[in-house]
Amino acid sequence: MSLRVLRQSLFWQRGRLIAVGLAALAWGALIPTFYVTFQDLFEGLIEQGFPENLLNFGSGSLFTLGGAMTIGFQHPMGIALAAVFAIGAAANAVAGEREAGTLEVVLARPVSRHRFYVSVGTAVMIGVAVVLALLLVGQVLGIFLLGVDDEIDMVLVPLVWVAGLLLWAAFAAFSLAASVSFDRRGPAIGLALAYLGINYFFEILGSFLPDLAWTQEYSLFHHFNPGEIVTGNLDPVDLVILGVAIVLPIIWALIVFPRRDLAAPA
Amino acid sequence: MTTPPDEPVIRVEHLTKHYGGGLHRPGRGSGPIRALNDVSLEVEPGEIFGFLGPNGAGKTTMIRTLLGFLHASSGTATVLGHDIATESVALRRKVGYLPGGMAVYGSLTGGASLNYYADLQQREPVRREELAERLQLSRADLGRRVRDYSRGMRQKLGVIQALQHDPELAILDEPTEGLDPLMQLAFYEVLEDLRDAGRTIFMSSHYLGEVERVCSRVAIIRAGHLMAVQHVDELLARRKRRVSLRWRGAAPDLSEVPGIADVVATRDRITATLSGDVAPFVRAVASPSLVDLLIEPARLEEVFYEFYAGEDHDGPGGPG
Numbered sequence: 001m002s003l004r005v006l007r008q009s010l011f012w013q014r015g016r017l018i019a020v021g022l023a024a025l026a027w028g029a030l031i032p033t034f035y036v037t038f039q040d041l042f043e044g045l046i047e048q049g050f051p052e053n054l055l056n057f058g059s060g061s062l063f064t065l066g067g068a069m070t071i072g073f074q075h076p077m078g079i080a081l082a083a084v085f086a087i088g089a090a091a092n093a094v095a096g097e098r099e100a101g102t103l104e105v106v107l108a109r110p111v112s113r114h115r116f117y118v119s120v121g122t123a124v125m126i127g128v129a130v131v132l133a134l135l136l137v138g139q140v141l142g143i144f145l146l147g148v149d150d151e152i153d154m155v156l157v158p159l160v161w162v163a164g165l166l167l168w169a170a171f172a173a174f175s176l177a178a179s180v181s182f183d184r185r186g187p188a189i190g191l192a193l194a195y196l197g198i199n200y201f202f203e204i205l206g207s208f209l210p211d212l213a214w215t216q217e218y219s220l221f222h223h224f225n226p227g228e229i230v231t232g233n234l235d236p237v238d239l240v241i242l243g244v245a246i247v248l249p250i251i252w253a254l255i256v257f258p259r260r261d262l263a264a265p266a
Numbered sequence: 267m268t269t270p271p272d273e274p275v276i277r278v279e280h281l282t283k284h285y286g287g288g289l290h291r292p293g294r295g296s297g298p299i300r301a302l303n304d305v306s307l308e309v310e311p312g313e314i315f316g317f318l319g320p321n322g323a324g325k326t327t328m329i330r331t332l333l334g335f336l337h338a339s340s341g342t343a344t345v346l347g348h349d350i351a352t353e354s355v356a357l358r359r360k361v362g363y364l365p366g367g368m369a370v371y372g373s374l375t376g377g378a379s380l381n382y383y384a385d386l387q388q389r390e391p392v393r394r395e396e397l398a399e400r401l402q403l404s405r406a407d408l409g410r411r412v413r414d415y416s417r418g419m420r421q422k423l424g425v426i427q428a429l430q431h432d433p434e435l436a437i438l439d440e441p442t443e444g445l446d447p448l449m450q451l452a453f454y455e456v457l458e459d460l461r462d463a464g465r466t467i468f469m470s471s472h473y474l475g476e477v478e479r480v481c482s483r484v485a486i487i488r489a490g491h492l493m494a495v496q497h498v499d500e501l502l503a504r505r506k507r508r509v510s511l512r513w514r515g516a517a518p519d520l521s522e523v524p525g526i527a528d529v530v531a532t533r534d535r536i537t538a539t540l541s542g543d544v545a546p547f548v549r550a551v552a553s554p555s556l557v558d559l560l561i562e563p564a565r566l567e568e569v570f571y572e573f574y575a576g577e578d579h580d581g582p583g584g585p586g
Binding site: 106108 | 285326327330333334335336337354355356358359361363365366367368369370371373382383385386387388427
């Protein structure tokens with residue numbers, strides 16, 4: 001890894017990291033509020049015969065604090081915050097420099113393509129890790145402020161961060177693989193967004209339609225469930241699946257990037 | 267690893283680069299693009315070597331292959347003793363590179379950009395201040411964001427980043443694009459000083475005047491084929507210039523001038539082409555009756571035409 005490339009990449013992301021990080025903190029703090037505010041209302045709806053599956057969102061719900069935490073990560077707001085780095089920054093990391101023509105000035109130095117990839121990838125992962133951490137910190141702050149901390153095992157909260165990082169690292173690894181495979185950022189970002197969208201679609205579709213619940217198994221989102229983690233029901237298989245989803249695109253990138261011809265930018 | 271003094275700095279042997287190696291399918295393009303075809307050349311230590319050719323001839327492909335951005339389809343090359351296929355990173359430590367139409371990080375200042383590149387090079391930017399002074403890029407300029415730079419200032423920044431670490435070999439792709447004539451002269455002097463200090467310069471250009479001014483040898487490439495590797499003096503001896511003169515009174519006699527051709531005479535004006543030394547021509551026309559004399563520098567395209575008229579080296583799918 002080139003620490004200089006890493007440092008420069010983080011420097012360029014600093015403004016975005018601060019803005020998205022603060023948004024994640026605020027969003028996270030709202031989640032326990034939603035839980036406390038709407039829990040009774042939703043339970044009342046169930047008692048009146050409203051289909052429970054329609055009150056779920058992905059793998060989360062507002063019936064439990066853990067379920068609410070899951071919504072915090074699976075709601076489009078949570079997705080958008082994490083995707084700024086895991087999709088946007090990652091897909092742009094190589095293809096963006098390639099399109100701008102700045103990549104060749106860097107690679108004209110004694111920096112191998114592997115080192116460059118690892119460096120910008122690390123910068124992306126740091127961004128993802130910080131955003132997820134702040135989202136989780138926001139949730140914990142909200143939980144303590146509302147006095148509902150006895151409903152989950154707080155010791156397990158760091159595991160949520162680890163598992164969440166694995167999920168978004170998988171998307172970031174895919175986005176980086178797309179980034180090294182294209183000469184322009186458009187196709188790279190498009191492919192990464194399509195991958196994210198398909199995974200999200202499978203997760204949400206299965207949660208709303210019980211007959212299609214099997215689709216959730218094919219979604220990476222389904223293998224990250226904060227509600228289960230904070231109640232001590234973490235399934236190690238989920239971590240293995242996310243690990244595989246991280247490793248495969250990395251292998252692709254490490255094979256493809258050094259072998260690609262980098263013709264002069266148009 | 268240091269290149270022995272008598273070893274070529276660049277040695278290229280039968281280098282070939284084809285793009286788009288897929289099967290030829292009618293209606294789906296004309297098959298692979300042959301950007302470089304069996305190119306062999308050597309660049310000696312301490313010389314300024316010009317790589318000449320029109321747009322699309324393969325100059326940039328050659329440079330990018332030498333630096334490892336492109337992978338050769340066949341053939342081999344070494345740069346400063348390093349194999350370009352297996353030791354690309356090591357060779358780039360010793361090389362300075364100016365890409366054609368260099369892209370910059372607009373959000374960085376000029377100084378921060380140079381610091382970034384120097385750090386990545388892992389060598390002290392020992393020539394930075396001198397280059398900035400000679401190319402008139404002031405401390406205040408270097409403190410401004412690059413997005414506010416003019417095209418010429420960006421090119422100066424590109425030159426400085428390529429040479430600031432005093433590389434053993436500088437590979438420069440169209441280095442004077444965007445520089446004004448005064449800065450071009452300053453840049454030529456920089457190159458000559460580097461050469462005098464034992465550094466080697468490999469530069470691509472399509473400006474014959476520039477190559478004449480600074481290069482000792484040139485390679486001429488057309489449609490991926492190396493047409494010639496010559497000393498500049500030999501090239502000059504073969505080239506043709508357009509000449510035009512106007513006089514008052516008796517017309518000068520040009521029939522004995524060596525190299526004169528294509529003479530078109532009107533009442534008080536003659537245009538012609540002149541190859542070789544201009545001195546006999548100047549002597550022949552020097553008289554009080556001469557009113558005006560114009561000797562145009564030959565353009566590269568014309569030189570190519572003179573050299574290779576009637577030959578077809580493009581082959582199928584030439585880079586164009």
